[in-house]
Amino acid sequence: MEEEWTANANDAITLSLVRPSASSIDKVASFKPKFTYPIFGEEERIFGYKGLKVNIQFDARNLRPHLSISSSKKFKAVGEVEAVDVKEVLKDYLPGVALQTRSEYEKALKDVRDTWTPPGRLVKTAEKNGETYEIWRGILADPAVKQLIRRIQITALLLIEGGSYIGLDAEGNDDPEDSLARWTVFLVYKKQVGADSTEKNQYLFQGFSTVYDFWMYQQPLSLGSTREANAPIQRKHDDSWELPHGDLDLAKLPRRARISQFLILPPYQGKGVGALLYDTIFDLYMADVFTKEITVEDPNEDFDLLRDICDLKYLRKKVPEFDALKVNNNISIPEKGGLLHNNTQITLSNAAGSSSDGIVDVAKLEEMRVKAKIAPRQFWRLVEMHLMSTLPTSVRPQADDDAESMRPPPPKADQKVYSLWRLLLKQRIYRHNVLILAELETTERIIKLNETVNNVEWEYARILERVQSKPVATNGKRKMDEETDGGDTTSKKARVSDA
16 A cells, blocks of 8 residues: 555656746756755655656746646545655745745746846856856855755755755854855856847856865965965964964965865756856856865766866866876886886886886976966866876877777887876875775785776776867766766776775
C-alpha cells in the first residue's frame, strides 16, 4: 500500500519561469529538480498521493514565486498514518508570497512595470549567440537584492548538491547587517528589447552566483619596508603586529573572495552563460586591489570543469610567462636514489640548489599565482594541465585510450620530458594525500599513487580537449577534491581523495 501512495519527489516537482500575457501568464521554461533530499528526506519520497503534481513558478523577471499542488487522489488518514502536508513542508523554504492565490499572483505579475530592471548595479553587457546578456551586482544587505535571492534560494537546494541558504543563522533568521554586507550577489539576465519602445525591456533570469568576502591575514611587513595604501596591517619594532588605530575602513582590508553558490538554470546551460558569469566575477575581483585571492567553496565536478577552462584560458591570454611555460628538460633523472625537492630540483643528496634548476621554477610560478589571485591547489593543477599540453605528441596523454595504445614507442628525449612532468604531478598528489597513503603498505602505496596519477592524466586530457572546443555552463557544489570532464557519468576518477 505504501508504494501505491508514494510519489518520487523529483518527478512530482516542476520548476518554471513565467511571464504575464494578455489573458493569463505564459510559461517561458520549465525544469525538474536534481535533488529533493534537503526538503523531503534521503529517500526523496512523498507519501499520501496519487498523481501528485507540485508546481513552483517564478516570475522570469523579479522571481516572485507561486506554489500550486494538485493530485488525483489523497490518502485518508488511518490512525497516525497520514499524507505528507506538502504545502506545510515547502512553507519553510519559500517566502510567504508563494502561498498567495492564483489570481493574486497573476495580478502581481501584471503590476510589474515595463521599465523594471534587476536590483543592484549593471556591471557587464555582452552579446552571445545573437542574444544580449546583462550581469548585475549587488550586496545582500540591499533589501531588493535580498528579496530576490530569498525567492530563488530554493533552487540552491534543488539543483546544487549540498546547497544551502546564505545570510541566515541556525534559526533561519537574517544574519547581522554587517555580515549581509559581505555577501555579493551576481545576477545574470537575458535582455530582450521591446519592439515598440526602448524602455520596455523583457528580462529573463538565467542564473546567479554569491560571493563572500573573508578577511585575509597576510604576513606583516619586514622592518624598514614601507606600507602600501592597501596594506593597513603594520609591524612594530618589537616584532609584534596590530591593526591601525582609529576608524578602520573594512572595505580596504586585504580579503579573500569565496564563490559560495553558482547556478545557471538547466534550460540555459550549455550556452556559454556560465562562462560569461564566471569570467565577469573573476575580472571584477582581479581589478579590486584589496582582493588578494579568489577561491571556490566546495565546487562540484561540473563547476570544476567550467573553472578549469576559464582559468586556463585566462592565464594563457593574460599572463605571457604562464603561456610560455615548459618542462625544464635540462636536468637529469638519476636511475636510483635521487631526491625530488620542494623546488622540484632533483639531486642525489639532501642539498637543493636554485629554484630555477628544477623541473619548473617554483619561485616564479608563485609570483604568477599571487598576481593571478588563484588559490594554490587550483593554480598548480592549471600548471600541470598547461605543461601537459606542451609535451611532445609521442608521449602526451590522450583521452582516447585506443588512440594512445596505437602510438609507436617514443624517442628517449620525449620519454624523459614526460617522466619529468609526471614526477611533478606525482609529487603534488603524494603531498596532498600523504596521511592517507601513509596508512598503506609500500607496494600498495606505489600502486595506488600511480593509479591516481594515470586517472588524473586522463582527466587533464579531457579538460584540454574542451579548452579547444565549445564553452560550458554549469552550477554548484562538489565532492571535495575530485576532477571530471563534466559530462560523462562513467568518467574515471582519481582514487586518492585529493588529486
